[in-house]
Amino acid sequence: MLPVSFTAPADNTPVPADNPDPYRSYLESLSSAESRRTMRGCLDRIARLQTGDPDTTGAGQPWHLLRYQHTAAIRATMINQGWSAAHINKHLVALRRVLKEAWRLGNMTADEYQQATDLQAVTGHRLPAGSHMPKEVLAAVLADCDNDDSITGTRDAAVIAALYSTGCRRTELARLTIADYDPGDRSLRVLGKGQKERRVYLTSQTISRLHRWLSRRGRQPGALFCPLSKAGRPRIRNGVPAHMTGQAIADILARRSRNADVGHYTPHDMRRTFIGDLLDAGVDLATTQQLVGHSSPDTTARYDRRPDSRRRDAVDRLELPGV
Secondary structure, eight states: OOOOOOOOOTTOOOOOTTSOOHHHHHHHHOSOHHHHHHHHHHHHHHHHHHHOOTTOOSTTOOGGGOOHHHHHHHHHHHHHTTOOHHHHHHHHHHHHHHHHHHHHTTSSOHHHHHHHTOOOOOOOOOOOOSOOOOHHHHHHHHHHHHTOOSHHHHHHHHHHHHHHHHOOOHHHHHHOBGGGEETTTTEEEEEOGGGOEEEEEOOHHHHHHHHHHHHHHOSOSSBSSOOBOTTSOBOEETTEEOOOOHHHHHHHHHHHHHHTTSOOOOHHHHHHHHHHHHHHTTOOHHHHHHHHTOSOHHHHHHTOOOOHHHHHHHHHTOOOTTO
């Protein structure tokens, strides 16, 4: 099925040029930079399906002109192109939300909005993406940091240890300030998605690496983890150590993994590993859910990437009676 054209029907007039763009309005309503990046990507891909232009974005597109026959065709096109159910459903969420913004801005009637967004979620299941990081891999990555005597090595060791010890998202770790660290409680106060705060805890080995980093960073207010100049000094913004970006956190892990020759791992792989290792240690799903800041235990369960051998081992504990 060819994607439907992103053009105005003959009986519709375009929205005035000075009217707010629902694409930008929706993205600006998201509090998380990571969510904005994800939803922007979804809307841009939908715009490319509609226009056939691989370089277009969702900005300035006539979203208000989409009707049910168009949105249903978008859904069908994604299915026919072999996208996974989860990937399609994420794009449908973005599509519904941008159309809701178009309605809020007065560009669509309530009936037009309701009909255009009356789309069923796509069902299906595929093996999940992402990896579990084995202990020996984590040890090799940390060893690469520990063998680097520079302030960069000290910082990277603390960042990677904190990723594993807390299961934080990369943007959550990047936003931390030194005021969020409670050494008496061995904890960090984390601001997660939806402006929800939670408290996470650090292992004793992580505390050691964090304190080595703080001895070189200094205890002045500002970002807990900060970018460094070529001279090895914390970069300063508004008089205090500046925050890193989530991408910078990912780059640290990618570089150290590459140096250790263990393959490619992401901060989200470490989040998956944190969840799997907690479950292996007998921690219940509800507690694990609270530690990682998920709204549902079902979401937490989907993060389990422990090797299939663990499941085989679990089945091997069973005995069939009478055999």
